[in-house]
Amino acid sequence: MGKTIQTMKELPASERPYEKCVMYGPQVLSDAELLAVIIRTGCGGMRSTELAQKVLQHIPGKRIGGLFQMSQEQLQELEGIGRVKAIQLRCLTEITKRMMRSLDGEEILLCDNPAIVARAYLSMRFLETEQVRLLILDGKNAVQDDLELSNGSFNASLAAPREIFYNALKHKAVSILLLHNHPSGDPTPSKDDIILTKRIIETGNLIGIPLVDHIIIGDNRYVSFRESGYMDKPV
Template sequence: MATTMKDLYKEERPYEKCLACGPGVLSDTELLAVILRTGSAGETVCQLAGRILSLPDFEGLPGLCRIPMERLMELKGVGRVKAVQLKCLAELAGRMAKASAGERLCFDTPATIADYFMEELRHKEQEHLIALFLNTKNKLLREKLMFKGTVNASIISPREIFLEALEVHAVQLILVHNHPSGDPAPSLEDIRMTKRIGRAGELLGIQLLDHVIIGDRCYSSLRERGILSDVG
């Protein structure tokens, strides 16, 4: 039979520990155990949580964002229901972080743009290119994923980006994309693509304000690096 919270010794019960002292005192393993509620045959819920957080290539809480649903379902003691719960937990955490960052979001400040997209993009194993379309008052008109895969100058089509911009009557544009390596330093292809899109925007009267590259808890702004100053 699966081991439940009630089967644990009192000092090992994270649910009761949370009630007595608050969630801040719980370890990552204990927090996850509260969500899982039950362990598996011969394994406590805390042991199951610890095993999940120690998976090779998916260690720790960030691993929950990256691990495929199918891989979770294959784990002993997890199955379909717990796998769905865990992936929904990871998604909820990302949305909460984005909502919180959105309160401080300023399109003139690359750091706030990076904060806004950090939890959404830093765990992605493929590059994602997102376009933000703004009006003259820097109000966001539309946010759209334009491309997923290897981002480079020859593949990304300025035409698709500016068709979206014209549809919402945008006059300003910001590009955001991630580097799965965790290093946000712009590559030569990133720079070529940025300049190509910037020049196309000038012809249409749509200004490329910035291209922000997301790494692992860090970012790079091509505007701050002065790369956009010589787009023309």
């Protein structure tokens, strides 16, 4: 006889994500169970928890953080994930990013707290390619705008300070802060990172819009050029 598949309603309450969450709290749910709550329904004879487990096996790193790296199209290529479920998962990752950025409050002076900046942009560590972000700061070093300058390669896409300061002037920046990620997970600055940062520092000093820091995001690690002394070191 073939295997009988139990529906979610036929499972014991302790094995259903919703009931388990109510009884014990969301912290006890596995990654697959958390995803099952978002996905809501199964597909093709699979329960939502089984579908969620299948999703986890096909995303980068086979862990829930891999969702940050997946586009709408890539999600829809997964068996059992259609347009609506892909949208739900994409919205989940965007909510997570925004929550990360709002944890520390707008009153924090970012230039004095590189660890806070790094934590707010922690989701960049999940990107498969290098992304460069420019933070526009006011006279109190509070963020007035957050711009994505490139998504590909820090050195190739941002070969000159021109684009940085075009945007800085356009958005009336008093000072600026740069961030980019290293997909390898190692945030140690390369020689090219250091050379380009020096050029940005020199240009900023010349036109009166200083670079207060350049932060590289790695895997649960970061490097602040200001904190580590790279802004003063010779190339």
